[in-house]
Amino acid sequence: MSQPILLAVAGMGNNISALFQGAEYYRKLAAEGLSEEDFPGIKLPRIGGIGVSDIEFVAAFDVHPNKVGSKFGDAVLASPNNYPRLDVDLPNPDVIVDEGLPADFTPQQFDAVVSRLRESGAEVLLYSLPTGLQWAATAYAKAALEAGVAFVNCTPELAARDEELLAAxxxxxxxxIGDDLASHLGTSVVHRVLLGLLSDRGLTLSSSYQLNFGGNEDFRNLRDAGASKRQSKLNALAQEGVDTSRVEVIPSAGFIGQLKDNKVAILNVEGQGWAGTPVSLDLKLKVQDSSNAAGVIIDLIRVAAAAKRVNAGGFSAAAVPVLKSPAGGHPKYSAADVRESLKQLDGVTAGQ
Amino acid sequence: MSQPILLAVAGMGNNISALFQGAEYYRKLAAEGLSEEDFPGIKLPRIGGIGVSDIEFVAAFDVHPNKVGSKFGDAVLASPNNYPRLDVDLPNPDVIVDEGLPADFTPQQFDAVVSRLRESGAEVLLYSLPTGLQWAATAYAKAALEAGVAFVNCTPELAARDEELLAAxxxxxxxxIGDDLASHLGTSVVHRVLLGLLSDRGLTLSSSYQLNFGGNEDFRNLRDAGASKRQSKLNALAQEGVDTSRVEVIPSAGFIGQLKDNKVAILNVEGQGWAGTPVSLDLKLKVQDSSNAAGVIIDLIRVAAAAKRVNAGGFSAAAVPVLKSPAGGHPKYSAADVRESLKQLDGVTAGQ
Amino acid sequence: MSQPILLAVAGMGNNISALFQGAEYYRKLAAEGLSEEDFPGIKLPRIGGIGVSDIEFVAAFDVHPNKVGSKFGDAVLASPNNYPRLDVDLPNPDVIVDEGLPADFTPQQFDAVVSRLRESGAEVLLYSLPTGLQWAATAYAKAALEAGVAFVNCTPELAARDEELLAAxxxxxxxxIGDDLASHLGTSVVHRVLLGLLSDRGLTLSSSYQLNFGGNEDFRNLRDAGASKRQSKLNALAQEGVDTSRVEVIPSAGFIGQLKDNKVAILNVEGQGWAGTPVSLDLKLKVQDSSNAAGVIIDLIRVAAAAKRVNAGGFSAAAVPVLKSPAGGHPKYSAADVRESLKQLDGVTAGQ
Amino acid sequence: MSQPILLAVAGMGNNISALFQGAEYYRKLAAEGLSEEDFPGIKLPRIGGIGVSDIEFVAAFDVHPNKVGSKFGDAVLASPNNYPRLDVDLPNPDVIVDEGLPADFTPQQFDAVVSRLRESGAEVLLYSLPTGLQWAATAYAKAALEAGVAFVNCTPELAARDEELLAAxxxxxxxxIGDDLASHLGTSVVHRVLLGLLSDRGLTLSSSYQLNFGGNEDFRNLRDAGASKRQSKLNALAQEGVDTSRVEVIPSAGFIGQLKDNKVAILNVEGQGWAGTPVSLDLKLKVQDSSNAAGVIIDLIRVAAAAKRVNAGGFSAAAVPVLKSPAGGHPKYSAADVRESLKQLDGVTAGQ
Known part of the structure; x- marks a missing residue:
């Protein structure tokens, strides 16, 4: 085991539960003798020499009464979190959840966050509050910068794409590192490859739709405020040969509590082949929604920590494959850039 | 309209019905003013300058009593063919279906096929008998060679991969041109991209299966003799990061007459993401089976005819994207080879 | 052909398009020689001697600018109606669509409706405005009563369950005749039989959900205002042995314009069998939404007209099987009551 | 706990594993304080006073080398059995599996079975060998009769429908008690209710199909020899208003080992509603195949034991709801007969 990432988190939702429990899950597999090359669900066992269990939670911010003031290990399992309780023993890190910033935070409150980050020794601040709070993303990003802590933005808010902030x-x-994580196996990427395949093979898209539903808080929130999410998801499907005006996306078709942290997506693609005869594809995708995020967060925070350890400021191309909106935009980065960035993080660390 | 392909066919099954009716379907669309760039289901409106309706049937061979001795236009719609009757007027080419070669054909019978091909003026012989008759594929390929007619092999039998034959x-x-057409939107390619996506995103394949069923004669035949087809379909799924020992393929799950020439495929993919939590994909694909073949045959015969017109003997890389087993194997050809080959067919023809 | 129903309609939506076109569709089948016993989608070829094509539209009310003032045959096909245009010739009845009642209608406006009904000679007024307009249902029901015209209420508003009105x-x-039509093959009835089957066989319901989506105006309206519809749909699932607290219903998961007048429903049922091992059912139902209504409306208006012809005032038990909330409630009526009522409508008519 | 059923079994397949493990599963739930009224998957907690864990295995016959000569508890888990190992402690009854009868059994071998049944003290012999061995069903039934042991026939072979045998x-x-168990939640009953619903609502069946597949030995066997099973399943769908000539059934679409003892069924129903417009239902059913049998076997053996205890020879109507082909045929028994039979088994037993 290499030196763990000293991690602070802003937001204590299901994603953090998945990250926390998952790290212990892999620790248990390793203890049982499984090689990390064979870990299920892991593409890169090491980034910058850091393994998937090498995480130490050192600070946490949230505003929910069930979480503020509680010990980390209790808060991360408290309602409304409903990620499943995995079959592993969990530590309870000696960290009390701090009250997070309110929308009308004072300079004193901001300074308190900076101080907390400093005194915790955090290497990385992981930002994963609910979508839509640009002010919060900006505030935490500025606090991290002031504290000299690497920042990872999981949300669609602007951070790494804010040129001024990136320059600083x-x-x-x-x-x-940001912005907006690309789910491990998201609806968008599945939909995208199916539409792309249709086009690539020379069939004509007639119509297509995508519905998502689930039982965590996201699906409650998105049910009413899905318009921007809808557009963002349509953008994710856009590619050569695909007419997205023929595609409908419903980010939240409904909140179905019994599904808990599972997400179900229904996809339909109708097309025309030779002689205009129809082809149709119907797909049902079911995933553990927060594992879908944590499986990517694990890469983002390792990139951030490894970069910090080699004093690589700003954005790292190694994060590009797991981001929806990387700094500068996707076209800026080639596969070679990603490989080179990963090598750099590995190489220098290895040399230490 | 450019000079039509003078086409002979060995086998008068649903694929030929789809090809024949489809050519008229597109002729009708063009007559209604639709640009060929907007034809549904067509990726390449022209290959070597030849459009999708530029086909003239000049000879046909079959052994089924419902077809032998009938006029082409009657035979192509006769039972057990059950491709849908499209909403277009059909011509009835002045061609009588000849008795095809029997398994124990005599030299005289072989010579009769050669003569028929010669006197018909055919440019291309399209071979699409039922799968499994290697002797027939070889015999027709030799007859075409002797008659100086280009040969297209739609089936998995060896022809273009037979090095001696290719050299001749x-x-x-x-x-x-061959061997074995890759369906326009086949189950294999859909399954392949889903398995590839899972691997690419770093999830672990737990298990997967694929079932195919339909109501044409193929599904009756394959129900009992699917072992080689199963292996060929598993091969088609093999790729980096995909453990095909975890995949089961049932080429024909059953003959369901009511589906007629439709094919339905059921795919399931079970995987593990972060912390070993499950992801599952269930997909239903429904296609017009013979359109799925004809949408590719149209490219194969245009490549063959265009190549013949520019005296390009042997195999043409332009056919690679629509073949399962091209002469020499897929790895031999790059995307650039394909583009170059297409350009060559176009360029020279254009210069005529 | 028996004497046609002289029919007035309040509301000119897709349901009326389906009813109007469908009547002609069956007329065409009959003209082609098909016995009405073999009509697809028809359970009762005759009610009170009246066939499914025996409809004559004599008056119509609507408030949409695309419809008011137009001829019936134009209005019924005008946007936002998007029921498919069936492959039948349509007559264009000599009826101009009248402006319907506004929410703040005056006594004069009310009287105008009564006069229009009287002078049209209508036997039945079919009420099928959008759900939720209790004032309109009441107003039209009172106007029909004053004009001596039978009233059919397709909606969940109170009419036949309004005891005072029924007594009048x-x-x-x-x-x-009312209230609230039970779709021909609705999501609720499919869901209900699956839940009932599970219970009947002795398996335990773990959880279940139902999502509905489509491309007509209903799905746009219900997306935001689905709470009462949700409860009504849950009520429809309630039965002995079924714990509806484990069931979630989303009346409109989304408006998907490309589906036009089609409705798609996704059902999931998870249960436990022997030793607590899981069973799961996933179902997709696709229907032509307005045919689903018209297939029932045809029975309601025939019951109403037949009852009027034999001077049977008030409610008729013959309508019970196709209503969600019949006057007095479902438990009041046995299968024998329904048969008896049908016989009465038939018998007396036959005796005329 | 009442007096356990002293049970002998002919055939040690997955069904016996499910029965054996399930009995312990419910014993554990009871020990944890769950009332038997709340047992998941159990409709009748008591039949004749006998609970679902009241089973004692006293003899077993099989021919598989992995099983013969082994202790019961080992044999029941041995390959090719692949019912899941439930999370309960299992006893290992002091019973060695005897070699079962071969097809050409001698009188001596037959007598040995009779003796073994006698000396074991068995009350009931449960016959659940693979389908198709009529000679075996007859032989074991005669042996049980000679030993005075009640006989339960789970298979489609003739036993209770053999009038001579029944009279004896x-x-x-x-x-x-027999013949042929009706699965707890089988494909047939689900298919049947959907077809019945369509008819009941007055829609017209266009076509329908049903495919079954799974990973236990049944699906390997049925793949090649499914013709009689197909007809039996079609019979099970027959009902008023359903034209089974429009239905196709594939008893085994394929053996998919990864599914182990799970069964998946794919159902499709296409119909026509008002104006001939289409309705379609697609359903996927997934069950634990052997739980589906054991959940019914538990009723059959309790009926048999309770009947034996009250000296009720021959068939008992209490078993009718869980049999496909009860002695005398389904129409012979009313729901009242079943209730009466259950009461008789309960009442007399209670009075002891």
């Missing part, structure tokens, strides 16, 4: 991180030699 | 075609300056 | 209809000898 | 059981005062 670069100047300070602090990593800034 | 090359020496004679006659095109030989 | 009974006293006047005018039929009042 | 009646004369001897020994229960004979």
């Amino acid at each position: 991180y670069e100047a300070a030699g602090v990593p800034l | 075609y090359e020496a004679a300056g006659v095109p030989l | 209809y009974e006293a006047a000898g005018v039929p009042l | 059981y009646e004369a001897a005062g020994v229960p004979l």
Whole structure:
């Protein structure tokens, strides 16, 4: 085991539960003798030499009364979190959840976050509050910068795409990784490859739709406020040969409590082949929604920590494959850039 | 309209019905003013300058009593063919279906096929008998060679992969295009991209299966004799990161007459993501089976005819994207080879 | 052909398009020689001697600018209606669509409706405005009563369950048929039989959900205002042995324009069998939404007209099987009551 | 806990594993304080006073080398059995599996079975060998009769429908319960209710199919020899208003080892509603195949044991709801007969 990431988190939702429990799950597999090359669900066992269980939670911020003031290990399992309780023993890190910033935070409150980050020794601040709070993303990003802590933005808010902010991180030699994580196996990527395949094979798209539903808080929130999410998901499907005006996306078709943290997506694709005869595809995708996020967060925080350890400020191309909106945009980065960035993180660390 | 392909066919099954009716379907669309760039289900409106309706049937061989001795236009719609009757007027080419070769054919019978091909003026012989008759594929390929007619092999039998045969075609300056067409939107390619996506995203394949069923004669035949087809379909799924020992394929789960020429495929993929939590995909694909073949045959015969017109003997890389087993194997050809081959067919023809 | 129903309609939506076109569809089948016993989708070829094509539209009310003032045959096909245009010739009845009542209608406007009904000679007024307009249901029901015209209420608003109103209809000898049509093959009835089967066989329901989506105006309206519809749908699933607290229903998961007048429903049922081992059912139901209504409306209006012709005022038990909330409630009526009522409508008519 | 059923079994397949493990599963639930009224998957907690864990295995016959000569508890888990190992402690009854009868058994071998049944003290012999061995069903039934042991036939072979055999059981005062268990939640019953619903609502069946597949030995066997099973399953769908000539059934679409003892069924129903417009239902059913049998076997053996205890020879109507082909045929029994029979088994037993 290499030196663990000293991790602070802003937001204590299901994603953090998945990350926390999952790290212990893999620790248990390793203890049972499974090689990390064979870990299920893991593509890169090491990034910058850091393994998937090498995480130490050192600070946490949230605003929910069930969480603020509780010990980390209790807060992360408290309602409304409903990620399943995995069959592993969990530690209870000696960390009390701090009250997070309110929308009308004072300079004193901001400074308190900076101090907390500093005194915790955190290497990385993972930002994963609910979608839509641009002010919060900006505030935590600025606090991390001031504390010299690498910042990872899981949400669609602007952070790494904020050129001024990115320049400040670069100047300070602090990593800034974002924005918006691309789910491990998201509806969008499945939909995208099916539409792409249709086009690539020379069939004509007639119509297509995608519905998502589930039982965590996201599906309650998105049910009413899905318009921007809808557009973002349509953008994710856009590619050569695909007419997205023929595609409908429903980000939240409904909150179905019994599904808990599972997400179900229904996809339909109708097309025309030779002589205009129809082809149809109907697909049902079921995933553990927060595992879908944590499986990617594990890469983002390792990139951030590894970059920090080699003093690589600003954005790292190694994070590109798991981001929806990387700094500078996807077209800026080639597969070679990603490989090179990963090598750099590995190489230098290995040399230490 | 450019000069039509003078086409002979060995086998008068649903694929030929789809090809014949489809050519008229597109002729009708063009007559209604639709640009060929907007034809549904067509990726390449022109290959070597030849459009999708530029086909003239000049000879046909079959052994079924419902077909032998009938006029082409009657035979192609006769039972057990059950491709749908499209809403287009059909011509009835002045061609009588000849008795095809029996398994124990005599030299005289072979010579009769050669003569028929010669006197018909055929440019291309399209071979699409039922799967499994290697002797027939070889015999028709040799007859075509002797008659100086380009040969297209739609089936998994060896023809273009038979090195001796290929050398003979090359020496004679006659095109030989094969083997085994890759369906327009086949179950294999859909299954393959889903398995590839899972691997690419770093999830672990737990298990997967694929079942195919339909109501044409193929599904009756394959029900009992699917072992080689099963292996061929498993091969088609093999790729980096995919453990096909975890995949089961049932080429024919059953003959369901009411489906007629439709094929339905059921796919399931079970995987593990972060912390070993499950992901599952269930997909139903429904296609018009013979359109799925004809949408590819249209490219194969255009490549063959265009190659013949420019005296390009042997195999043409332009056919690679629509073949399962091209001469020499897939790895031999790059995307650039395909583009170059297409350009060559276009360029020279255009210069005529 | 028996004497046609002289029919007035309040609301000119897809249901009326389906009813109007469908009547002609069956007329065409009959003209082609098909016996009405073999009509697809028809359980009772005759009710009170009236066939499914025996409809004559004599008056119509609507408020949409695309419809008011137009001829019936134009209005019924005008946007936002998007029921498919069936492959039949349509007559264009000599009826102009009248402006319907506004929410703040005056006594004069009310009287105009009564006069219009009287002068049209209508036997039945079919009420099928959008769900939720209790004032409109009441107003049209009172106008019909005053005009001596039978009233059919397709919606969940109170009419036949309004005891005072029912008594007035009974006293006047005018039929009042309602409330709320039960779709021909609705999601609720499919869901209900699956849940009932599980219980009947002795398996334990773990959880279940139902999502509905489509491309007509209903799905746009219900997306935001589905709470009462949700409860009504849950009620429809309630039965002995079924714990509906384990069931979630989403009346509109989304408006998907490309589906037009089609409705898709996704059902899931999870249960436990012997030793607590799981069983799961996943079902997709696709229907032509307005045919699903018209297939039932055809029975309601025939019951109403037949009852009027034999001077049977008030409610008729013959309508019970196709209503969600019949006057007095479902438990009041046995299968024998329904048969008896049908016989009465038939018998007396036959005796005329 | 009442007096356990002393049970002998002919055949040690997955069904016996499910029965054996399930009995312990419910014993554990009871020990944890769950009332038997709340047992998941159990409709009748008591039959004749006997609970679902009241089973004692006293003899077993099989021919598989992995099983013969082994202790019961080992044999029941041995390959090719692949019912899941439930999370309960299992006893290992002091019973060695005897070699079962071969097809050409001698009188001596037959007598050995009779003796073994006698000396074991068995009350009931449960016959659940693979389908198709009529000689075996007859032989074991005769042996049980001679030993005075009640006989339960889970298979489609003739036993309770063999009038001569039934008369002999009646004369001897020994229960004979069969034939052919109706799965707890089988594909047939689900398919049947959907077809019945369509008819009941007045829609017209266009076509329908049903495919079954799974990973236990049944699906390997049925793949090649499914013709009689197909007809039996079609019979099970027959009902008023359903034209089974429009239905196709594939008893085994394939053996998919990864599914182990799970069964998956795919159902499709296409119909026509008002104006001939289409309705379609697609359903996927997934069950634990052997739980589906054991959940019914538990009723059959309790009926048999309770009947034996009250000296009710021959068939008992209490078994009718869980049999496909009860003695005398389904129409012979009313729901009242079943209730009466259950009461008789309960009442007399209670009075002891």
